[in-house]
Amino acid sequence: MTNLIATLDPASRAASRGWSDTTIRNVFVIPTVLFLIVFNVFPLLYSLGFSFTDFRASSKAPIHFVGFKNYIDTLADPVIWRTFSTTLWYVIVSVAGQFVVGFGLALLLNRPLPFKGLLTTLLMLPMMLSPVVVGLFWKLIYDPSWGILNYALGLGKMAWLTDAKLALYAVAITDIWMWSPFVMLLSLAGLSAVPKHLYEAASIDRAGKFYTFFRITLPLVAPILLIAVIFRTMEAFKTFDIAFVMTGQPAAELISSRLYKMAFQQWQTGPSSALAYIILIMVLCITNIYVKYLNKAKER
C-alpha cells in the first residue's frame, strides 16, 4: 500500500493522507476567526466606544466624550426601568410556561403512542414558523371583534392586546405556543437517554411513579432541561419581533423594543449603545447563574 501511494503525484499523495492541521487551520479556522473579528468583535468594541459619547448617527455634529453619563442617565430613566421590569416578568412567565408545556409534552411523547413520529413533527411546527408570521397570526386570533379565542372561550369582546393588564400575557402565551416545542425536543432527548435499567431496578424495589419521577427521571434530565432554560431565557430576554408586531401597548413594551426605538427611530446612538451594554451584562449575569446550577446538576 505504501508503495502504491509513493507512486502518486504530490497532490494525490496529500489527498490520500487527508487534510493537514495547517490546511484545516487555513481553510476553516482563520476565516471563521476573521469573520468573528470583523462582524462581532469590532462592532462590539466600536459600539462600546459610542456608549461613552453623545454621538447621534443621524447628525454630523461633532462627537463629544461624556464618560459614564449615558449609563447613569439610562439607569436613572423610569421608562427604562419600567421596560426592564416588564421584560423580567415576561421572561419568567414565558420561560416557565414553555418549561411546563414543553416538558409535559415530552413526558407524553416518551410513552408508546400511535403515530408518535407524526405527532412529534406536528408539535414542532410552531417553532419552524417566522416569529413575525406567528405574531400576525395570533393578532387575528386575539382580535376582540372576530378573533376565534374570545369566541371559543366565550370571553365576549376581551381586548387581549390593548388592555394594559393583559397585553404582556397575550404575547407570552404566543411565545409559549411557539417555543414549547423547543423545550419538548430537548427534554425528549434527555428522557430517551435515561437508562432503562434504572426504571427496572426502581420497579423491582416497588418504587412509586412519583418517587421514580423525582428520584430518577428529573435528576437525570435536569442538565439538559437547564440547557433548554438557558437558551430560552436568553432568547426571551431579547424578544422583539413577536411583541413589536402584536401590540403597541406601552405597558407591554419590552427592553428590546425600547432599544430599537432609541437606536433606530430616535438615533440616540450613544445612549442606545449604553443600554445595549447594560442588557448584555444582565443577560451574561443571568446565564452565569444558570451555568453554575448546570455544573452543580452535572456533578450530582
Place this chain on the structure above:
Amino acid sequence: MRMKGILAATGLILLSSTATYATELTILWAEWDPANYLQELVNDYQKETGVTVKVDTVPWPDFQTKAFTEFNSQGSAYDLVVGDSQWLGAASTGGHYVELTDFVKAHNLTETMAPATMKYYSEYPGGSGHYWSVPLEGDAVGWAYRKDWFEDPTEMANFKAKYGRDLAVPKTLKELVDIAEFFNRPDENRYGAAIYSQSSGDALMMGVENFIFAYGGSLGDFATYKVSGLLNSPASVEGLEDYKKLFGFGPPGWGNAFFAEVNTAIAQGQVAMGMNFFAFFPSLLNEATNPQAKNMGFFANPPGPRGDDFAALGGQGISLVSYSQNKDEAMKFLDWLVKDETQKKWAQLGGYTAAAAILKSDEFQNATPYNKAFYETMFKVRDFWALPEYAELLDEGQQGLYDYVVNGNGTAKETLDKLTTTWVDSLKTAGYAAE
C-alpha cells in the same frame, strides 16, 4: 484572439453599465398606492428623456429607519427621497438633503403650491426662507362616513329626538362626538367612530392633533420653543378630553389602530365614521376592498367649538439626497416634476398634488367624492415639531397620550401638564431655549 474577445466584451459591459448609471434615477418612498402612481407618472419622464426613474419602496414601519440608515451611511443608492415633513430638521441640519431654495425661487413654488405644503414639507427652520423639498404628495387627516346610516329616516328621526338637530355631516367636532355617541351600539356590533390610537409611529399624536388644533390649542410655539401654557392650555385640555370621549365610541380593543385598522373597521361595516389620511380613501371606494363602497361619504375635519378650523398634516415632499451621484439629472427631473402638466397628470393618476391652481379647479374637486374635502383641508393644516429631535418628542407624546386616551390613567390636564414638563426638559437637553 480569445483574450481580445474577452477584453472587448468586458469593455462593452463597463461602457453600458456606465451609460446606465448616468441615465437612471432612484426614488425612495414608502410602500403604498401613491408610490405606484408615482412610478406610473415617471414612466412618462423615461419616454421623454430616456432616463429611467425607479421608485423603490419600503413598508411604512421601516421607512424612516431605512431612509436614515442610508443617510447616515452617506449611501448613494437613492437620488431622491419622498420624506415625511417631520424629517426636515434632522435631514437638513444633518446635511442629508440638498438645499433647494434657489430651485424653489426659480420656479416660484411659494406662489404656485398650497402655502401650507411649502411651509411644512419644505421650509426649515420655519420662516427662514430656506427650502429643502418640493411638495409631492399633499395629505392630511379627513373623515369618511356611512351615508346610508346618516340618511336612514329612522336614524334621522331618532337622532333629532335625542339631540334636537338634524343628523348630517358634523359642522363641529362636538357634533361629531355626538354622532359617534348616537351610533355607538355595541350590542349590534356597530360603533361610533374609528380613530387613530396606536402608540408606535405618529398615529395617536396625529389623531389628537386634530382636536387640539381645532379646539384652539397648540403643541407649542415652534419659533420660540415655548410649550408651557400652550400644550397644556384649557383649549388643548378640552380637545384631548373630547378625543378620549370619542375613543370610547370605537370598536372593542381599539387601542392599536392606524390607517389600515380604520379602513378595515369601515369595510367591515363596524363604524359610522372613520378618521384617516386622504391617501387611504381611494380604497374605500373600491368595492373589491370595501363592500360599503357605494355608501361612503367624506368630509374635512370640522372646526372646534369656538370656530378654530385646523387639521393634522400628513404627506411628503421630494428631496434631493446629498450623496446622490446624479444630482444634475435629479434636478432636471424636479424641473419636469413641477411643470403644470406633470402636476395635472399626477392628480389624474391619483396623487395628491400640492399645486394650488389644480387643487382649486372644479375638475380636481369633482374628480372624486373626497377631493373637495381634501382641497378644504390642505388650506387649514398644521403639523408636529420638525426639529432634528422630533422622534424623541413624538415618542414622549405618544406614550403620555396613550396612557390617558387608551389606558384611561389620569386626567387630560394631568397628561398635558406632564407632557409639557417632559417636552420642555427634552428641548432644553437638546439645546433649545424652551419654556
